[in-house]
Amino acid sequence: MTAPRPDRPPTADLARLAELHGVATSYRPAPDRTVTASPVAVTRVLAALGVDASTPETIRAALAARERELGARLLPPTVVAWQGTEPAALGALPAGTRLHVETEQGATRTTVEGLPPGVHRLTATAPGGRTAEAHIVVAPARLPAPAGRSYGFLVQLYSLLSRRSWGMGDLGDLGELAAWAGRVLGAGFVQVNPLHAAVPGTPTDPSPYRPSSRRFPDPVHLRVENVPEFAHVEDRERVAGLLERAARLRESVLDKGALIDRDAVWELKREALELVRAVPLGPGRRAAYDDFLAAHGSALQDHATWNALAEVYGGDVEQWPDPLRDPRSAETARARAELTDRVDFHTWLAWLTDGQLVAAQHAAREAGMPVGIVHDLAVGVHPGGADAWAGRDHFATGMSVGAPPDAFNARGQDWGLPPWRPDRLAESGYAPYRALLQALFRSAGALRIDHVMGLFRLWWVPQGLPPTDGTYVRHDAEAMLAVLVLEASRAGAIVIGEDLGTVEPGVREALRERGVLGTSVLWFERDWDGDGLPLPPAAWRPDCLATATTHDLPPTAARLTGEHVELRDRLGLLTRPLAEERASAAADTAEWLALLTRLGLLDGAGFTAGESEGVAVASEGAEESGAAGAEARAAAAEAEVDVAEAAEVAEVLAVHRFLLRTPARLVGAWLPDAVGDRRPQNLPGTWDEYPNWRLPVADAEGRPVTLEELTSSARLRALAEVLREGTREGGP
Incomplete structure (x- = not known):
């Protein structure tokens, strides 16, 4: 037996066999550069697709069999x-x-x-x-374009706390934000992070992009008091105690600077929901629950069974008894019967959460939002979670999704998410994919698809190999798009593809042909094929959601001031000397500010005549001596802070005025930008070094800002007014 050598390119037979199974043997990270895939990676990927390519003999036999199969088909x-x-x-x-x-x-x-x-x-x-x-x-040949032009807010739901939430933002908060933003500010949508069910653990992985299930939502987002049966819990003393604990948990984040603790929130909500479940459903509610069970069938039962088993054996399937790792085994069937009550508890939670998701979208549309809630679809699921367990026949064993080396990450990326097998999806008529989309579109006015390029191809990394030793595997992109367009059109929803980074030629064109919007982020929009300067607004594509930043990028204020460089330096993430990084960031920002000024969007950088005069008077007074001099110096310092803040606000407004000058159909504002928050919600490349996915929305000083305070923020209203005027009919 002769194993493939990693230092040699794939043989002609292996390359041909791989091609016939949609496996790439090379890729192009740049138009002028081709990288050959490792034969070891290609061989292991083929093995995950059920193809033995371990020796020259098995390669020839598999190739002949595949050619016969395709020729006879x-x-x-x-x-x-x-x-x-x-x-x-x-x-x-x-x-x-x-x-x-x-x-x-x-x-x-x-x-x-x-x-x-x-x-x-x-x-x-x-x-x-x-x-x-x-x-x-x-x-349908394509999805219709959004009706008119609208703007909206982007926010990580857990970070949006009100004085009613239990330590993290919930679906009640989402409905309130949408109703207020639609009715008062004229916003057209609210985009949130994935609300998929998480894998339980100690601690739970807080990232919303590595869930247990993408099809079913996480009940940690429930507003417990909005469950109708909550009002009928008989033990009111215990209810009062739960509400007191919820208040302490909320206050620890809002008033004492604690991080959002998802596990503590869920522990408290689970205890409350166990009480609520003891209250019998009324006839109408029972009928609605029965309809939900019938509509989701065995998929819901599998999801609930996994959760019930996880309560007994933990959230890592690899630690379960061997027979229980198979969802179709006789032992699993017996365990499901023994855990009937817990299985029903988890199906009930899924129903409650689905109902509150639908209610949030209803509140958004009732408030006049033409789109409403924009949900986010993560790239994949945790390898030991409910979806991977229940649908294991559709997942590639021993493989993980990631990204090849590029200009931003020379070592590539391994996201730890098992990929769907394209062959199994096609054989099923894309049943798991269709069911996933149908579930999400139930409560969505639009769906953002993270790494939408994954509809075309994904970078597979064999277990135990570095991300550099992976290769691309293709889906039938036409079929993936057709299913997406079909389900979105049935729901009357918009689709937004996150197509940032390295995108294969033809992908954006194919998406645009089918009516799928792209994503354009200000700082990345440059003339990369020309002088590299910021792209003027008229040159932007119209079929996109245009934003200034995302959850993985610095907030706008941090970008403008260079604070994002200082943060990365403190965490040891810089790849160049600090001085070089500072200079590069400052030059990048200066080019954008120069363009904003040339367009008349940043006249005076926000300094009004009165503010400039106040600085001058205060500065002159600072030269005085004694108590009067001290007062003057304090006045000067205060005036400088005020002017600096005014300049920052003016720059943030100018950035969004620029977005409005583009032809983008949707314009999104990062909600933390509206109150001056400097902290990214996620800092790629970190784990324990930075509190990813655990920060509440805060002001420029890092003080948490509640939903109630947001509604009275002059800074937010100023931004909203700019966006509202700019998206009115006839606006810029």
């Missing part, structure tokens, strides 16, 4: 039919092939012409009796 497992066009796969069928279609609506057809949108079953019978069955996805 009448249809691919899933066929795509964009309405108004003939599927390419049908054009290649032999003359005289008969078609039979069973639609998801229950009708039968002998042609694909005029099929309604949906996922149907297609049977093709060629002359001679050769047959093939396939799923056929019929989708």
Whole structure:
């Protein structure tokens, strides 16, 4: 047996075999550079797809088998039919092939012409009796563009605390923010972080981008008092005690500077919800719960079973007894029966959370928001979580999703998320993907898809290898897009793709063709093919959500002042000397400020005549001696702070005025920017060094700002007024 050597390129046979299975043997990090994938990585990725490529002999045998399979195949497992066009796969069928279609609506057809949108079953019978069955996805040609132009706020929900929340922002807070922002500020949407169910642990991973389940939401986001049965809990003394503990937890964050403690919040809410569950559901509520159980079927039962088992054995499936690692084993069935009460508890929690998500979207639309809540879809799930356990046949064993080395990270990235197998998805008619989208669109006016390039290809990293030794694996991008467009159109929702960073040629064009919006962040929008200078607003693409920053980037005030460089220096994250990093950041900011000034968006950098005069008078007074001099120096210091803050506010407003000058259909403002918060919610490259995903929204001094205080913030209202005027019909 001859193992592939990592220092040699894949052989011609291995390269051909990989190509036929959608596995890349090279990639291009830049137009003028090609990197060859490691044969070891290619071989291990093929093994995860069920293909033995361990020796030259097995490679030749697998290649011959694959070529025979494809040569004999009448249809691919899933066929795509964009309405108004003939599927390419049908054009290649032999003359005289008969078609039979069973639609998801229950009708039968002998042609694909005029099929309604949906996922149907297609049977093709060629002359001679050769047959093939396939799923056929019929989708509108594209999603409609958003109606008009609108602006909205971007916020991590856990960070948005009100004086009613229990230590972290919740769905009640989300509904309140949306109702207020829509009715008072004329905002069109609120975008939040993924609200997927987390993996329980001690402590729980606070990142919303490595969940246990993407299909089902996390009940930690529940507003307990909004559950109707809460008012009927008989033990009012215990309820009062829970509310007192909730107040202490809330005050520890808002008034004492503690970090958000998701585990403490969930411990308290779980105790409260156990009490609430003892209250019988009324007839109407019981009927609604039964409908929810029927609608989600075995998928919900699997999710709840995993959670019940995790209460007994912990959140790491690898530590469970072997038979329980298989969701279909007889032992798992027995455990489910023994844990019936706990399984029902978790299905009930999923129902409650789904209801409050729907209520938040209803509040947003009732407030006049044309879009409403924008939910976020993470790239993948935790390898030991509920989705990976329940749907393990659809996941690639021993693989993790990541990113290859690039200009921002020379070592590449391993995100620790198992990828879906493209072949298994296609064979199922993309059933898990469809179910996931349907669940999310129930309560979404729009869906942001993190790393939307993953619909086309993903970087797979074999377990035990560094991210540099991975390779790309392709999905059927047309099918992935068709399912996305189908489900979004059924929900009447918008789709926003996060397409930042290195994007394969043709991806943005394909997304735009199907009506999927992109994401444009100010600091990255430069003329990279020309002089590298900031891109003028007219040159921006219209089909996008335009923002100044994101949760992974410095807030605008920190970027403008260079504080983000100082933070990275304190944490040892700089790759160049501090002086170089400072100079580079200052030059970058200066170029943007110069453009804002040329466009008339930053006249005087925010210094009004009165403010400038006040600084001058105070400074002159500072030359005096004695008590009067001390007072004057204090007045000068205060005036300088006021002027500095005014200049900062003016620059933040100018940045957003610039976004409004672009043709972007949606303009988003990072909510912490509206109150001067300097701290990123997540600092990539850190774990314990920085409190990622645990910071409340705060002002420039780091003092937490409640939802109630946000509504009276003059700084926020000034930004909202700029955005509201700029997105009115006829605005810039």
